[in-house]
Amino acid sequence: MSRQNSSAAPVQHGAPAPVGGSLTNAATLVSGVLVAVMAAILIVRFVFGLGAVTNLNDGYPWGIWVVVDVVIGSAFACGGFSVAMLVYIFNKGEYHPLVRPALLASLFGYTLAGVGVIFDLGRWWNFWHIFWPGYANPNSVMFEVALCISAYIVVMWLEFSPTFFEKFGMAGAKKKLNKVLFFLVALGTVLPMMHQSSLGTLLVVMGVQINPLWQTQLLPLLFLLTAISIGYGVVLFESCVAASAYRRSIETHLLQPLARVMLGFLAFYLVVRFGDLVWRGALGEAFKPTVVALAFWIENALFVAPFLIVGSAGARRNPARLFLAGVALMLGGVFLRLNGFLIGYDTGPGWNYFPSVPELLVTIGMFAIEVLGYIIITRRFPVLPREVQPSRA
């Protein structure tokens, strides 16, 4: 499907193909156990209530199930959207081999985030109210987030379905889908733009409870820009991990220019971020001797780090550096979201929150499902670009 533009690097990648190999190995077994533990904890949660397994309280009504599993999880799942945007909207066809693996990670990230929401809902059986005209409240940021994420999950499964059609030899279905693929791609770009920005807007109504370092009308833009650059960071990370785990060659010729695009988004983000802080006169908060200020600097150091790690063209040729830059960016995104939702959130004296062990195990279990699913699908379905021997190219 990829279109090689004349300026692109020499073709070294084939059509997507299953990696093959066994499905029982250390990684899948450990993941399986973690998923079973999660299931046990969730039974307790649904029988006895949220208080039985979490440390949630009325000062911190949202814990890691919301902030990590949904807010951070979905940002990590932005690789698919970020790469698809590059390929189809900015017409950078040479990145095409990255689309499917990135889309797969996104598919999992989002689907699990959607399911994870249910664990956290105190009155989950009413969940459908969000989509029901008589109940839905369009003024609510959460309504918009829920609607867009749900729609996006459906769109992504459709976008990804050619993989299944190929596997099961349904050429007809694939052909039909391809006719409308351009529309799915457009939808698959607008929807994440909408809800990734709105995940930031969620904080606006919390008003003065959010530290001025994070409470700004520009939250939607900040969250959108970081979601996109995290998306590229995740692709760097995931490509390197997949390469080493499956002993494949790294697509450096693609990742290298991708890292440059990523730095571009990041530079724009940092200008907006600090411009806003200075303009609102909120930067003073960052120089107070508080944990919150420290967290702010860690967050921004992580966003600056990629410039130091892969700032030069030479450095971008080094896979280890690409990997590190991806990780730094992902962690920066983690901190921005943790800071906004938990560390910079202050409901008054006497409240504190740290996740309980069962809470952590559920989050870890969700991650394990992702790893498990990724392994099964890449080994059995045509997702990763087929390895082409250099001699043949």
Add this chain to the structure above:
Amino acid sequence: MADNAREARPAGNSRRRFLKGCAAAGGVAAVAATGQRAEARETLQRPPEALGLLYDATLCVGCKACVAACKQANENPAEFSTVDKLWDTPLDTSGYTFNLIKMYRNGTMQTKDAEENGYAFMKTSCMHCADPSCVSACPVSAMTKNPQTGVVEYNADACIGCRYCVAACPFGIPKYQYDSPTGKIGKCELCRHRTKDGHYSACAEVCPTGATLYGRTEDLLAEAKRRLALKPGSVATFPRGKLGGADQSYEAYVGNYKQHVYGETEYGGTQVLKLSGVDFEKVGMPNLPPEAAAAHSETIQHTLYGGMLMPLAVLGALTFVAKRNVHHDDDEGGADDKTGAARKGEE
């Protein structure tokens, strides 16, 4: 890949498309920037017939009759914090405690309503905001503001238990019942369930000193301002129960008020108003600007999503661009399948 033939495509073509993509993105940003001014959502004001409470901390004797009455009126269970579990002793409002009298203490605690070496009381219950954060936050309209009375009402049958209202409220009022698999949100609804048989807020009904007074917020605000104008230490008449209801007034000394009616303008105003002798922040009432956070939040939402114009415009632009860039696959589908199959064969 199957479309190696396309490699021959001239470079200019791709660059032009790239620029087109950039132009579309730029257009999106432009729409976003200009939309901003057009649809700012102003902070909402109290409805004219708004009902509420006036809590005067200088009149409060800390008897907590209102706490007990509120428990009873809402059929809430007792909550214990002492070892013997003899009395209802909640330490904060909760999913089962909608009203609490909290205490301020300083130094020797000698003088009532003095900031230094003094003590004071403060009522904690829903403020019934003019522009409530909880209502704006709630995705399923389980929190609603009554258009006539302005009372902020909760409907458990609609609620999904997301606790966004808990996070959003600047006063920390909505509380969730974490100990139950079917937990609800608990909060004061101004005893709206008691009005049909002629009753009003239980906390105001039982208050022996009129420190908690029920009535139309407009009247309560006038009453609050009357008190602020009185001379501290002089004797004046104070109504009890319901302002404008049966006369239960009595005479008492005028307190040493801070010249501020809390709730007159905070976040656009609240329907529960408060007077205090001690600085409001010190007794746990946050310093809030006159514009409501809900207005900021909804301004962003309406700017971006008003009439879904922007998303549709962006979708249109992106569809146009994507249609030109997503080529294939009619010619490729078969080829892809073959390579996929071939690959499997190799393994």
